[in-house]
Amino acid sequence: MLTRTEGIVLRTLKYGEADLIATYLTSDRGIIKAFAKSPRKTKSRFGSSLEPLTHAKISLWGKEQASLPKITQSDIINSFHHIRDDFQDFVSVSKLIEIVISLIPESIPNKRLFSFLLNILHTIGSSEQGSKDALHLITRIRLLAAIGYAPRLKGCGKCGRESLNFYPDAGTTLCGKCAGIPAGEGKPFIRIHDNTIRFYSHSIEWPVHISNRLKPRREILTELSALLDRHLTYLLSKKLMSSEFLAGTGR
Ligand SMILES: [Zn+2]
Structure with a gap:
């Protein structure tokens, strides 16, 4: 089955001699991986459209739930090459x-x-x-x-009291009481x-x-x-x- 979507190339991995597996963030299917046959053989438009960050219209061939559909067409909407x-x-x-x-x-x-x-x-x-x-x-x-x-970072993540101590292992600022130990004694935090x-x-x-x-x-x-x-x-x-x-x- 052929499906069409829009995607941003997140990254590519070489596969075999000349093939690629591209990871896309697509507009309607989330993150997907797709297979590109021989894009590296020549400096083609198809090859350029698989550069990371490229926003492209793509056509995919494969069963609906196929884990690795094949990219049959890819047209650049924006290459973002300046980035x-x-x-x-x-x-x-x-x-x-x-x-x-x-x-x-x-x-x-x-x-x-x-x-x-x-x-x-x-x-x-x-x-x-x-x-x-x-x-x-x-x-x-x-x-x-x-x-x-x-x-x-806005107040203690447990009680809301003011605090300027961020605890990476909690993902939040915590007051001394909620951190469980007096600030400064061992547990790593960032002021x-x-x-x-x-x-x-x-x-x-x-x-x-x-x-x-x-x-x-x-x-x-x-x-x-x-x-x-x-x-x-x-x-x-x-x-x-x-x-x-x-x-x-x-x-
Ligand atoms: Zn607290």
């Missing part, structure tokens, strides 16, 4: 994709997530250099919020500032396309970025490969 060509943009978006692949099960339709990722790619692609650090952080926060994994929490709330509440108007101070970005990395490390039970990749390049 792939920019090192920082690409690393940042790679983190988002790793979060999606790690936390979202396959074949569960999620139109909202599809539109959300597409919106983020357009926003990053059309943003000027300079505002990018904040934007990259905001996109990570927004994605986590959209899929229900955002850390809670955060009021301004960081304020920026965090704004970054979730403001529409993505105007979020590049948020201009946080460098300390806020550093603090929140470290907190998110700890949160994700715990969440994914491993450091994000792209974080390690970035650390390895000395950036």
Whole structure:
């Protein structure tokens, strides 16, 4: 059976000599894997349409529930090549994709997530250099919020009392009483500032396309970025490969 859908290429894996397995986030079937025959033989349009981040119209051949349908046609709607060509943009978006692949099960339709990722790619692609650090952080926060994994930073997650101590293993700030031990005695937590929490709330509440108007101070970005990395490390039970990749390049 031939089906048509729209998808964003999340990643590709080489298969055999010249074939590929592409993982897509599709508009109507959620995350799926599909097989591409010999796209690497020539520099064809078909091959280009399988580059990571490409938004394409695809035709798939296979039984309805086939685990690996074959891609028979793929037409580029937007290649997002300028994101792939920019090192920082690409690393940042790679983190988002790793979060999606790690936390979202396959074949569960999620139109909202599809539109959300597409919106983020357009926003990053059309943003000027300079505002990018904040934007990259905001996109990570927004994605986590959209899929229900955002850390809670507004008051103690158990009793609501004020607290500035974030506990990565709980995914929330906790007051001393609810953390079970006096703050500072062994259990790892991160102390955060009021301004960081304020920026965090704004970054979730403001529409993505105007979020590049948020201009946080460098300390806020550093603090929140470290907190998110700890949160994700715990969440994914491993450091994000792209974080390690970035650390390895000395950036
Ligand atoms: Zn509490």
